[in-house]
Amino acid sequence: MTRRSIFAARTNWTLEENAYTHALQRHRQSGRELLDLTASNPTTCGFRYDETAILSSLQSAAALRYDPQPKGLPSARAAVAEYYRAIGANVDPERLTLTTGTSEAYSFLFRLLCEPGDEVLVAYPSYPLFDFLASIQDVKLRPFSLVYDHGWQIDFSELEKCIGAWTRAILVVHPNNPTGNFVSVAEAEKLNALCAQHSLALVVDEVFSDYRLPGCETPQPLHSTFARNSAALTFVLSGLSKMSALPQVKLGWIAASGPENLVRDAVARIEVIADTYLSLSAPMQHAVPALLAQRKTLQPQLISRIESNLRNLDTQIAKQKLGSRLELQGGWYAVLRVPAVQADEDLAVELLDRCSVAVHPGHFYGFSDEGFLVVSLLAPVIHFEEGARRLLAHINTK
Numbered sequence: 001m002t003r004r005s006i007f008a009a010r011t012n013w014t015l016e017e018n019a020y021t022h023a024l025q026r027h028r029q030s031g032r033e034l035l036d037l038t039a040s041n042p043t044t045c046g047f048r049y050d051e052t053a054i055l056s057s058l059q060s061a062a063a064l065r066y067d068p069q070p071k072g073l074p075s076a077r078a079a080v081a082e083y084y085r086a087i088g089a090n091v092d093p094e095r096l097t098l099t100t101g102t103s104e105a106y107s108f109l110f111r112l113l114c115e116p117g118d119e120v121l122v123a124y125p126s127y128p129l130f131d132f133l134a135s136i137q138d139v140k141l142r143p144f145s146l147v148y149d150h151g152w153q154i155d156f157s158e159l160e161k162c163i164g165a166w167t168r169a170i171l172v173v174h175p176n177n178p179t180g181n182f183v184s185v186a187e188a189e190k191l192n193a194l195c196a197q198h199s200l201a202l203v204v205d206e207v208f209s210d211y212r213l214p215g216c217e218t219p220q221p222l223h224s225t226f227a228r229n230s231a232a233l234t235f236v237l238s239g240l241s242k243m244s245a246l247p248q249v250k251l252g253w254i255a256a257s258g259p260e261n262l263v264r265d266a267v268a269r270i271e272v273i274a275d276t277y278l279s280l281s282a283p284m285q286h287a288v289p290a291l292l293a294q295r296k297t298l299q300p301q302l303i304s305r306i307e308s309n310l311r312n313l314d315t316q317i318a319k320q321k322l323g324s325r326l327e328l329q330g331g332w333y334a335v336l337r338v339p340a341v342q343a344d345e346d347l348a349v350e351l352l353d354r355c356s357v358a359v360h361p362g363h364f365y366g367f368s369d370e371g372f373l374v375v376s377l378l379a380p381v382i383h384f385e386e387g388a389r390r391l392l393a394h395i396n397t398k
């Protein structure tokens with residue numbers, strides 16, 4: 001009799017490093033310069049943080065008392081509701097649940113919605129962590145395509161074909177990482193109709209939604225936030241990691257909306273899941289109003305960096321032949337189209353070894369074809385400019 005492994009099959013990951021990670025490690029160890037166009041950790045990209053305000057927000061005397069509140073302290077939820085009011089959406093704080101980051105919010109939702117083996121449909125290319133977030137909850141992610149034709153759109157004919165007996169939810173990122181497209185008003189209507197027709201939940205990840213490029217509303221009007229979506233049971237996920245450029249504080253939330261009876265039931269069930277962990281610390285919850293307010297000084301800095309890097313990239317692209325940039329409406333990333341003469345991963349390794357430039361190969365994000373690289377628009381301007389110059393010069397030798 002073969003003995004069963006001591007470990008659960010869901011943890012049978014391939015843990016060997018891929019060629020790119022290996023090359024990056026080798027490069028870092030060599031001590032050579034690195035123009036890192038994957039840099040997207042805002043705390044290391046040279047932005048000015050109000051250190052006094054951030055640190056003093058974590059020292060509230062009220063945090064000396066333990067007041068377990070499964071959905072999060074009312075004062076913290078009120079601050080999140082105030083954020084939504086400021087962007088034009090009236091959100092009831094009772095429908096908000098605070099989590100330690102958006103990643104935990106995903107695990108709560110997968111537990112709420114899915115039996116083991118159930119499916120969540122997700123628009124691809126997308127955020128690579130989704131595979132792990134789903135599989136550790138025994139949920140299957142089924143990708144449907146975003147298609148590119150002067151901007152990205154949801155392929156609804158493919159999406160409809162993916163809906164089956166095991167489907168529980170549709171997940172979209174608004175704007176998407178890394179393609180930078182928001183869900184348009186017309187797409188939102190179709191998503192709502194599909195969810196209502198097939199009794200599916202709509203999960204909308206809005207972590208990047210405050211990062212919109214000017215002029216991005218053409219040709220299609222874009223949906224602002226789904227936090228007041230009424231036509232389908234909807235869960236909006238967001239948090240401070242992108243909104244206030246504070247990934248280290250680990251604060252996210254779920255905002256539930258949709259048909260009244262379903263929302264009430266959903267929130268009550270999420271509350272039990274949250275009560276089981278009570279994972280947010282008191283100092284963190286008391287700090288939420290002050291940390292949310294940090295967005296007002298951080299977002300303008302990030303937006304200015306994104307716009308400046310994008311302008312620079314476009315100027316350089318205009319002077320050469322073989323590279324182009326795909327259109328984007330927001331977020332922190334840009335997708336480059338490059339000659340598909342080799343695997344993207346090989347090209348990324350080559351760029352590291354020969355040009356000291358780090359970029360992400362498209363397949364990291366689930367691009368099914370070769371010929372795509374992803375760069376972060378948060379990289380410091382001097383690195384970005386020189387990195388893009390070397391990258392474009394290199395691909396033009398192909």
Ligand SMILES: Cc1ncc(COP(=O)(O)O)c(C=O)c1O
Pocket residue numbers: 100101102103104127173177205207238239240241247251252
């Ligand atoms: C689309 C998307 N959702 C969620 C997250 C993670 O957010 P958090 O830090 O709140 O877990 C990221 C991080 O990059 C992301 O790109």
